[in-house]
Amino acid sequence: MESMLNEYSFEELTSEEGSHLKKTFNAFKKCLDHMIFKPAIPVNLENYAVVSNQAVPSTGPMGNKTTTNSTMLIAKVSHEIRTPLNGIIGFTDLLREDCLSKRQLSKINAIQSASNSLMEIINELLDYSKLSSGLGSFENNNFHFQNVVNDVVYLCDTLITRKEVKLKTKIDPNIPKVLLGDPSKLSQVLINLLGNSIKFVEKGEISLNIKIKKRDRNSIYLEFMIKDTGIGISENNLKHIFDPFKQADQDTFVNYGGSGLGLSIVKQIIERSKGQITVSSALGVGTTFKFLLPYEIGKDKDMVKKEESTFSLDEGIKQVKNMGILVFEDNSLNQKLIETRLKSWGCKTFITDDPYTGIAILENHVIDIVLMDLRMPKMSGFEVTDLIRQNDNQNIKQVPVIALTADFTAQNREQCEAHGLNDFILKPYSPEELLSKLINNSVSGSTSKLVCGDSPKIDLTSLLDDCMGEYELLENLISLFKQNAIEFIGACCIHLKNKDYEGIGFASHKIKSGLAMLKTNSLLSIVEKMHDLGKNGTGLDELEKRYTAFIIEYSIIEKALDIEMEKLGNIK
């Protein structure tokens, strides 16, 4: 790869990013050289972290004679390599947006695919060394089993490029909904095995079958079987299949790539989870992996309650199309998952785990929403959000930020508020949840969903005073208001279809004073935007987004109105 990269003439890239990329790449090469040839001398990493401008955490006394644990070294080294590599990938992404010639673009593409595969190898190396040195920690959380498996299957489906390959799943419906264990390790195992099958099957079927092997009152043994009709593995090679850095033969590497670590990682994870894995295979017929994993049965009530979303996926996708979304996420599986999902919806998606690369993306692109993993190695999601909120550019400062998190407590909620996060999504999440959060947060700007609490309150006492205490009059006004709102929704639907901006401007003007009278400010601000857009005669997409927001918000307001009316009625 080094020779490949050396062939690129960076001089052809004239832009600032070009020179930055070159600098980063050279620093990266130096760093690599250092790691490879003089691993005994501690590397002064600050010289290399040109991209991040941030002090890299000290690598500790890894140059000491006592440090003989090579896997520890690998773990540290791979982690440090990721920083400049992230810079390379991030800036290559940015370069792509510049006006480049075809020749330059094809070179950028080559840099990018080389960097990506290098990143993949480094990630696996990191995982492997962490696991074998006992560094990797396992979570023990309640998780929705079916959701995790569905996410993996969804992701793997998108990896299948050949039409003749089908992925089938069968999951025992009696498996408890919530299990206690490490969901990300489970998805890592499944993705590795399914990903392998996808790589090696040219035609035919891959099946994932999950059964209950044994069940007690508090625990359960699950049997996973992944079967494919791929090229198969010879008996001789089968013996070494779980050994690190072993691939069936040199041809496999040439044809399929990869680090040869995937299966050893799988085996390590399963064994550390007190499970077992076996494999059987016949050349030309296919391969079957079977593994057992024990789980404790989780408690549904321990899971943080998710907000119910009643959202039509098809309707929603139209609204997020072309939305610019920046995701801060360090877990590569989650990165892939969210990237595939967002891209399939037509969002412009950027993913990074480096705070400064992320800020650079915010500065160079129109980003409508930031999704923020709260737990990241270099900087927590809270700290990255602070950076965003402190930015000088108003647009960047005010971008809605949604937290992505697996465990969310009341304390987290307070922290989110304090750091200016707007909302949160619990992992694992369904596509519908993600979609509805994106839509809700993109239209209401940076007004926090967290601050306003559960349901909006409507105060009609002053309006009742205006009615001189006549409850019947107030009732009339409210029913008029409801009628107007429904008419507004209907009228806008027609106007949007006809692209009748004037009609929308007029309809929104008409309902404005009623909204002001009832002090429904959330609806009022949506309608005011619609009014402006309608008057200017531009932004149909934007209008549609606000229109949907109005409908969602109106249903909430209507309920609040009824509650308030009942309250006032009782006083009377």
Add this chain to the structure above:
Amino acid sequence: MDKKRLLLAEDDELLASLLNYRLEKSGYQVSLSNNGKEVKDHLAKEMPDLIISDIMMPYFSGLELIDFVRNELKSKTPIIIISSAGNEENVLNAFNLGANDFISKPVSPAELIVRVERELAKNQ
């Protein structure tokens, strides 16, 4: 004493019915209209003692209404304008065309009634 006749031109039903109720309670005879064309016909037939009009209305704006009353009908009937917040420019135009007073949304009925009384008192 005869009830004073008011014309209320307001296209927002909610606001119109609240104001109508309050004005009638205060002893005025109110004619309601929700569009400019109707207002024009009404005024040509019969001039009320005072006109309350929203600036933004379909077909015929509040500004056109003032112009029509002052320049075509040559009437000095007091006109109170209801304007949306942030529409200062229109309020200025309204005064230039001959409006007597204005009140901005959200309208407080009590305040409107005070303004109506004041305008009517001036004219006596």
